[in-house]
Amino acid sequence: MQQQLRTRINDFAFKLANVNGTGSASANGLLMQAIFRMGIPVSGKNLFPSNIQGLPTWYEIRVNKDGHTARSLDYDLMVAMNAQTYARDIREVRSSGYVLYDSSWPLDGSLYREDVHFLPVPFAQMCNENFADSRQRILMKNIAYAGTLVAALDIDMPIVEALLDETFAGKAALRDSNRQALHIGYDYAREHFHCPLPFHLEKMDANGDKILIDGNTATALGCLYAGASIAAWYPITPATSVMDAFRQFCERYRRDPETGRNNYCILQAEDELAAIGMVIGACWNGARAFTSTSGPGISLMNELLGLAYYSEIPAVVIDVQRVGPSTGMPTRTQQADLLECAYASHGDTKHILLFPSDPAECFEFAVKSFDLAERFQTPVIMLSDLDIGMNDWVAPRLRWDDSYRPDRGRVLSEEDLKSVAKFHRYTDEDQFYVPSRTLPGVHQSGAYVTRGSGHNKFGGYTETPSEYQEVVDRLARKQKAAGSLVPHPKVQTRSGAQIGIVAIGGCNPAVQEAVDLLAADGVQADYMRICGFPFHESVERFLYDHDPCFIVEQNRDAQLRSLLTLETCVPKNRLRSVLVYGGFPLSARLVVEEITKQLEVTHAVHR
Amino acid sequence: MPSIVKPVATHPSLQRNELGLTIRDYEGSMSTLCAGCGHDSITAAIVRALWEVAMPPHMLAKMSGIGCSSKTPAYFVNGAHGFNSAHGRMPAITTGANAANRDVTYIGVSGDGDSLSIGIGHMCHAIRRNVRMVYIIENNGVYGLTKGQFSASADVGSKSKRGEPNQIPPIDPVLLALSIGATFVARSFSGDKEQLVPILKAALAHRGLSLIDVISPCVTFNDHSGSTKSYLHTRKHATTATEADFVPPASEILAHIAQNGVTTVTMHDGSVVRFRSVPESYDPSDRARVTAYLLEREKKREIVTGLLFIDESLPDLHEANKTSDVPLARLPFEKLCPGAATLDKLQEDFR
Numbered sequence: 001m002q003q004q005l006r007t008r009i010n011d012f013a014f015k016l017a018n019v020n021g022t023g024s025a026s027a028n029g030l031l032m033q034a035i036f037r038m039g040i041p042v043s044g045k046n047l048f049p050s051n052i053q054g055l056p057t058w059y060e061i062r063v064n065k066d067g068h069t070a071r072s073l074d075y076d077l078m079v080a081m082n083a084q085t086y087a088r089d090i091r092e093v094r095s096s097g098y099v100l101y102d103s104s105w106p107l108d109g110s111l112y113r114e115d116v117h118f119l120p121v122p123f124a125q126m127c128n129e130n131f132a133d134s135r136q137r138i139l140m141k142n143i144a145y146a147g148t149l150v151a152a153l154d155i156d157m158p159i160v161e162a163l164l165d166e167t168f169a170g171k172a173a174l175r176d177s178n179r180q181a182l183h184i185g186y187d188y189a190r191e192h193f194h195c196p197l198p199f200h201l202e203k204m205d206a207n208g209d210k211i212l213i214d215g216n217t218a219t220a221l222g223c224l225y226a227g228a229s230i231a232a233w234y235p236i237t238p239a240t241s242v243m244d245a246f247r248q249f250c251e252r253y254r255r256d257p258e259t260g261r262n263n264y265c266i267l268q269a270e271d272e273l274a275a276i277g278m279v280i281g282a283c284w285n286g287a288r289a290f291t292s293t294s295g296p297g298i299s300l301m302n303e304l305l306g307l308a309y310y311s312e313i314p315a316v317v318i319d320v321q322r323v324g325p326s327t328g329m330p331t332r333t334q335q336a337d338l339l340e341c342a343y344a345s346h347g348d349t350k351h352i353l354l355f356p357s358d359p360a361e362c363f364e365f366a367v368k369s370f371d372l373a374e375r376f377q378t379p380v381i382m383l384s385d386l387d388i389g390m391n392d393w394v395a396p397r398l399r400w401d402d403s404y405r406p407d408r409g410r411v412l413s414e415e416d417l418k419s420v421a422k423f424h425r426y427t428d429e430d431q432f433y434v435p436s437r438t439l440p441g442v443h444q445s446g447a448y449v450t451r452g453s454g455h456n457k458f459g460g461y462t463e464t465p466s467e468y469q470e471v472v473d474r475l476a477r478k479q480k481a482a483g484s485l486v487p488h489p490k491v492q493t494r495s496g497a498q499i500g501i502v503a504i505g506g507c508n509p510a511v512q513e514a515v516d517l518l519a520a521d522g523v524q525a526d527y528m529r530i531c532g533f534p535f536h537e538s539v540e541r542f543l544y545d546h547d548p549c550f551i552v553e554q555n556r557d558a559q560l561r562s563l564l565t566l567e568t569c570v571p572k573n574r575l576r577s578v579l580v581y582g583g584f585p586l587s588a589r590l591v592v593e594e595i596t597k598q599l600e601v602t603h604a605v606h607r
Numbered sequence: 608m609p610s611i612v613k614p615v616a617t618h619p620s621l622q623r624n625e626l627g628l629t630i631r632d633y634e635g636s637m638s639t640l641c642a643g644c645g646h647d648s649i650t651a652a653i654v655r656a657l658w659e660v661a662m663p664p665h666m667l668a669k670m671s672g673i674g675c676s677s678k679t680p681a682y683f684v685n686g687a688h689g690f691n692s693a694h695g696r697m698p699a700i701t702t703g704a705n706a707a708n709r710d711v712t713y714i715g716v717s718g719d720g721d722s723l724s725i726g727i728g729h730m731c732h733a734i735r736r737n738v739r740m741v742y743i744i745e746n747n748g749v750y751g752l753t754k755g756q757f758s759a760s761a762d763v764g765s766k767s768k769r770g771e772p773n774q775i776p777p778i779d780p781v782l783l784a785l786s787i788g789a790t791f792v793a794r795s796f797s798g799d800k801e802q803l804v805p806i807l808k809a810a811l812a813h814r815g816l817s818l819i820d821v822i823s824p825c826v827t828f829n830d831h832s833g834s835t836k837s838y839l840h841t842r843k844h845a846t847t848a849t850e851a852d853f854v855p856p857a858s859e860i861l862a863h864i865a866q867n868g869v870t871t872v873t874m875h876d877g878s879v880v881r882f883r884s885v886p887e888s889y890d891p892s893d894r895a896r897v898t899a900y901l902l903e904r905e906k907k908r909e910i911v912t913g914l915l916f917i918d919e920s921l922p923d924l925h926e927a928n929k930t931s932d933v934p935l936a937r938l939p940f941e942k943l944c945p946g947a948a949t950l951d952k953l954q955e956d957f958r
Binding site for chain 1: 663664665666668669680681685686687688689690691692693696698699700701702703704705706707708710711728729731732736924925928929930931932934935936937938940942943944945946947949950951953954957958
């Protein structure tokens, strides 16, 4: 039986089922942005196929006045605009929820559900009547359903109209047809349904000066602000938009107004081997350079990451993780490159990793990546993921301190070199075990041969065990020292905490919410979010202080847990795993269910 | 023989170049290659060319991958930075290095394994991008460091030391380069320093990638009868297509270039390459005709040498990308970071 939902303000989720390539993305983005401008915490998750046109695609919007914007699995409303997926879309709506669909064609009787409300709107029919052009008829259907949602959910119409005006500034005809479509959907809903629905929106002031931005754009801004002048890359989903954004920012902010010349160079490489090679060549020569890629690219970059590690050349790699192994699912999210990145390349190698959890940290950690890479003369890999990178997030406004100066590490100047009798590349280490380096084109006395072959501390070729070991042992000490300078873990404690929860990166919003939900269930948890590798010493302390510790991560093999057991002395059996790796952004419900289940098992055993 | 250190003594009568440096100032460490290796002759030609053009040692970067050839950057110009990187990746690394600092001169030394097998993609794309560098392939048709396997430049029928003939067709770096837009293509023989030195000097002046394929016999694994990359075979079959003189810029000689029977190409920096004794109707700036000529000669089993093709008109990587004249690696941070006020303003786009 259909039950009336109780009234809920600013706390619900809805899902839009569309056909890829029909222009739905702009309508969905419009809705998301309008809700954001209403001052309400909101998130949008684009669950899209690896396809340009034709396959099903979904967009989920969740609003939550308390700021919980991880993916929700409880859909109050389904906007079913794709007949191919009606069956599963209608099945997913929560009981007593709503299904909005295009009633230009009758809905197959077998799809009806007794316990949900159906909202039929003849979108195609109305668009065909109002628009002559066939492409426009398809596109305007999207704006029409947006109009219906404006009425059904009480989205602020003036805000939506202002957004359309901004989008189509200078294109009056387009603006008018979009407005027309918007009102077609809006008016129909007002006429035929009781608007708004029991769950709907009310303006708030929760967003302050926050911004709506995706992680890849924020990462690109970080690289721009860090002073990266060279970027080399090979196109790959979901990292491509990092470089697209970097190029756009460079075109705006890196063109010399006097000479018209570019203070940047973006190289689209022939493959990822070349991309990392170019970055290493540029960094060897003293520029700040980076590449953006995803798991398959990291696989190819392994060889040269080892070269940069061993010959001590800075490099910054942005890994926007997607689902592996192999080609995997390029448009789905995962955290499954942890082990690959931590120990990338043959031989004894270890790399510095940073784990941003949202676009604001993508910006901050991108800058930090360059500082660490140059400080430690080694590759730094920032592991973002598709959820952070490609979805729009409500993020704290990005801040920049004009007193920031890049940490270029220990590079000898021409002046330094004039007073040096003989320069030796891998001697003269500092408190972090980092030697000083020289750049080509500066001074003759800084010259040496950089090599990936066995070398002694003077930089000379060697096959002598003691000379070889002296260098690689220092590298191990240097790597360990980096643990004190990577971003420290973020720890939230609760009084009377019984368990610990550990997570990284994009798990954060879901785990934050899960901690609250668990507390409501009487389970108090301390939460540590790890931000960097090598692990800061406080990571091990937290693990020792909490038994059990639940390690929440988005991969099958518990890679973070493996890293923790490899790199700390914490007994393996204290660390439990919560693993979600199907490819969609994490939701709190799955974390709570799994932890609760494991705790019940533990209690049963103890009883 | 890494234990042998070259004495640093210099004879006072040695000639000095414009920078006041003797040829010894362009030498490197003692070679550890086999006695008689063609690569060492190429090294000597590089030393000679760099000394003659008075290259400031610290403004040179010596780039290489892996293999016998890739060891040679250690054997010339001790005062220059070197980068003995990974197998086949030299062109990619040099592309990045060049993007970062356009003021440095890059010499990449590679081999036929490094450039025609594992790194062929990188070489091709460096050529396409016209990265300003001298790109030398020390071509011996064989993998030396791993003891004598055929490389991709081994001719069909050429025999290995064990007497097995190579079955699969070779890749000719000269024809390959011409087909993908190379702007400077030459072939020479390690045993012909007189030809190689002026080619190297012209290559150093070229604004773009200068590909020089140098047949360089491997005395240990590929100098036997039946090999088509041996000293004997190369001497017998090499034919000189062009003899090139390199005339530095702003030189008095400019006025005295005889125009009759001499083809000249003016380089970007004002220097001139004079082609003497070129075959009739050979135009070193006509890609199609040069290619046709080479194919025709190849049929006759001739190894055509000389500076074969040059085009100074095409943009190099920096021109194509309109990068700043100041090397990107030397730009002050203030020129790179747009600052807090801009960040605040640009975020209005994300509201």
